[in-house]
Amino acid sequence: MSLSRRDFARASGLAAAGLLLPTGIAAAAADPWHEVPSILARICPPRICGKDYDVTAFGAKGDGLTKNTEAFQRAITACHRAGGGRVVVPAGTFLTGGIRLLSNVELHVSEGATVKFSTDPEDYLPLVLTRWEGTLCHNYQPFIYAFEQKNIAITGGGTLDGDAVNGKWASWGAGSTTLLRQWGEDGVPVEQRIMGPGKNMRPNMIQFFRCQNLLVEDVLIRNPAMWSLHFVFSRNITVRRIEIYSTNSQGDGVDLDSSSYAHVHDSKFNTNDDCVVLKSGRDADGRRVGIPSTHVVVERCKFSGRWGGITIGSEMSGGVSRVFCRDCEINAPDFPGRYPIKHALYVKTNQDRGGVIDGVHLRNVFGQNVEREVLFVSMYYQNGGTKGFFPRIDNLTIDRMRINGGRIAATFRGFPQQHVRNVRITSSAFTAIAEPNLIEHTDDLVFRNTTINGVVPA
Template sequence: MSLSRRDFARVSGLTAAGLLLPAGVAAAEAPGLGRDPWREVPLILARVCPPRFRRKDYDVTAYGAKGDGLTKNTEAFHHAITACHRAGGGRVVVPAGTFLTGGIELLSNVELHVAEGATIRFSTDPNDYLPLVLTRWEGTLCYNYQPFIYAFEQKNIAITGKGTIDGDATNGPWPEWRAGSTALLRQWGEEGKPVEERVMGVGKNMRPNMIQFFRCRNLLVEDVLIKNPAMWSLHFVFSQNITVRRIEIYSTNSQGDGVDLDSSSYAHVHDSKFNTNDDCVVVKSGRDADGRRVGIPSTHIVVERCKFSGRWGGITIGSEMSGGVRKVFCRDCEINAPDYPGRYPIKHALYIKTNQDRGGVIDGVHLRNVFGQNVEREILFVSMFYQNGGTKGFFPQINNLTIDRMRINGGRIAATFRGFPQSHIRNVLISNSTFTSITEPNLIEHTDNLVFRNTTINGVVPA
């Protein structure tokens, strides 16, 4: 199989100093504990600008779409999006009704507007997501089924509206596929098998993501309800200038992360709600040898005013972080809100997970005014021993973490920090915070310069 326009060399040739970071931004920058890292947030937000679109509507029903929940509208969506794109852009409008479809591919300068009362419901037939496309599957590049909504090397794209995007993945083959051929793909990634030869798809049972933007820029997702994905819900890969606002993700049916920012930069996720079967907002950058080869970090990310409910982490880094993660900020977010309890309680407010298979550097993760209740396990869980710590000897680095004004009532452990003897966690400041109804003591291993300042656990100042 030839890469043709989906040429992997155009992806693997990117570096942290190349397309994904603006000129003058040094990838190795990391604030120490002696200065306030939050001074950079206004500068990051000034660089995140949602796209604007031509004032011209393209109603999918004008291209033959029927909102009866039975007619398959794949061709109608394709024709509407293509016409909008070729005319210079505008809004492709999905009106009230239930519109069944196969895969949707978005193009530059197109806003897909799902109106209130409208539902885009995706087919449960895997053949409706062919031909295979270049994707990143849990941190490893390959060819797989097209994500339900996919954009490749496009710019100025939006998904908007108060309607619903329903993957319908409680039905069809998706629940039975589970891990599929994950082990084979991992092997190919470790061996450095050429990406064009990593062909998954038919017979490999690798679930497609719900929405994926691959090497795109100037992106907006707002107001929609995204539910029932086959896998991750909203996945940004090698992308830049990202705004996610006022959305709700309901993904309790699958391995359903909320928002995954994967080797992507300058992102603002805000005023959104997450009810997931996995992590809520996740920062990633590739897995193991394949992630190190590509070597593109995720950087300059701001998450604020969100509500987190889910089986694992609220704000999560990893585990696929081999390309590095830098300058992540999360503030004014609520864990397990009484008015938004979710199907599962969050296990960790902050969840940083990696191991010695990953390598890579996490440098500069900052939380402020994160509050909530009834965290199931460790509130702050930072560990290099994910999946028993791995075996390959690529020891990761975790440096420069700050947690300020956190208020959590209920949890097993307030803080677990576990580094390796060969690679300590360094520079952690927990300040102005209160943790109450905690049942077990902190667990701290191989962590240097951990400071508790004006902070109590069950009313006691930590040693």
Template structure:
């Protein structure tokens, strides 16, 4: 079969994601693609979906068995590498039916960690997992999605593939130590080569990156997994994106502290992932904070799995770009995303950079994909560097293709923000307008410029004030 005729199932099978993978039999991808709730119809008040979504998200539980990594020879002296000891503890825990792998107080240097079903990796108070600066410690190559394109690359610092019922917990620290490694100098690596492979439909198993390609690994990537919990931990200094579930379902991120230092240092990237709850977490990032993605360009469209049924609440955002971000790799679609009761650049959590956009939706004519249903409620903020609400189909100049994206069904209610270049920037393509936008009961002050609303349809502003003046 030629690469141009690969079906979605062919692509998944070639990537090891079908034929027994967790995507089969769960039903979430079919339901997500339809954009419906369990009863088969979207209710008139879309916020009524939130209890249904949260009711479907259940963090995993674990047997009361403890596997201390020190029992496997790990030494927390900040010098010795403990890769084998940590992975042996995880393997033993998984084989025994699950439990807690305990990282006690101390600094434990390690290479790549492979998570297994049934394992709660618990980083206790006073404990630190500190990752090696040697790229060889993250071999062999594994299946990853790298900025929206599937390939084989270095494994993330913590990695899992086709596992379930896993957690990373505890009030300790997981430190990628990336500023002291080779990663900052790698930049985007062999991105053009990989992009071309994705566009040409090269089989995934032939997209070999890794050594010599200078493509940085994520800190944590779970691929084709379900029933995941990340709670209480401090995640610092990733080489690239911090927490990146791909093709996952039933994901809980709660009370997590993220501090990223490198460019491309996103916080939480939900990528072709459904039924996810991000709550009570703090983001100090060198890029976007919470990001909704679903694959890039032809590779994302071939697979066609959206990110959907997401609730983000009670979070604090500080970062170089967006608080809530959609894209730019959203070719598989995004729908039914809800964000409420969050703060942007809060005074008690200023971060290193001010957020540029409270809502940042970015796409173009190379991407395609349908973004349907992004809803914000009760968002407060200050000192937003650019446009508070930004949705544009001209990302990176608008692209050069004919895969016009769809962006519709955007609502904002009860937003209060002081400071920003513009309150609202909606910029659709002539071939594909941004449609069905409703902004209500919101107050923007200290705004420098007028709103931009171009190539749109059915935009409703009700009870909206900019610098004290009603707009509508």
């Protein structure tokens, strides 16, 4: 496509303004990686000042037996009311129910400390407003929860243990998902979507809901009942030097859900589902809310686990854009995980979702032994859906990827009614690949300086 000088200037201006562009113009206007420094400049971890509040001074006991829910909350409330500071968990094992974080509070889990969460669902009442796999409802409080707060941190070299391999969580499965999803489709008012007792909907491990200026660093998060670290309608997020070990079929690592300006780096993911995931609501409920996830940078992470390293969807009805992942390793020999990653890039959606994915960029992602497709981009998730809200997937770039071992290097599947558009795979090498690429209804797919088993793809 040839652009006049006037058209090129117009396209460049639209890109700077953050608007969606026609396929060819967007690619011509700028290298997308030029935007990363400005994204990172807008992400500033909170600086929380004030004195320390040791939870043992508020009655907590690190014997692994005493339930410390009230002591934790007394310490957090006192810290918050004093204007902020650190709530310190010293060495020991501290059993607790749900923790509610407040503004200007840093929960510091010291090295040698374990916060172990109760397996009794009654310890996560009353119900709170949450988003459960993309649909708003009222459910059990996540193990750690913050609602409409700012300047919050979870830090330290200790462990947050959901203990979900034990107790009722392990037997609940997915719970009443069919009912909740129907409520979302029917537009039932959110205040009437009451889950909780009798519905068996497992809560997330950590959830920040409508929060800003957030930091999670250095902790080990293990054994969640559901997703590990979930940001909903939140902004200015830093996740660094953490390790996640999840145990169940809904055990995602970091879920950025209708959230923006997030930096995830120098972390390790050993998950039973996806590692770093971009979401924005499910189907009709997600389209009604209409808040995208955008401006995300992921770098220097190690991914092992059951499904995707970098994943978009499937709940992406509000849209996802401006996602950058670089210098990450798949199935590292020194961090093998329980399962090999199935996809380095996993984009999953269907015609029930709608929404737009615009701008997902990977650079210098390397690794080995990918179980299925290295690059898997499909509109046929769960057989493609039935509702006629065809999603858009535009502007994907993969640069300097090096993967040794996988079933297929690249699968891109659009609908006849809505193609995947504008894909660039450059300066990459895929070796020990068992089967040929699968490309359907994909426009402007370009392989440049790229080989699969030593051969330049057609």
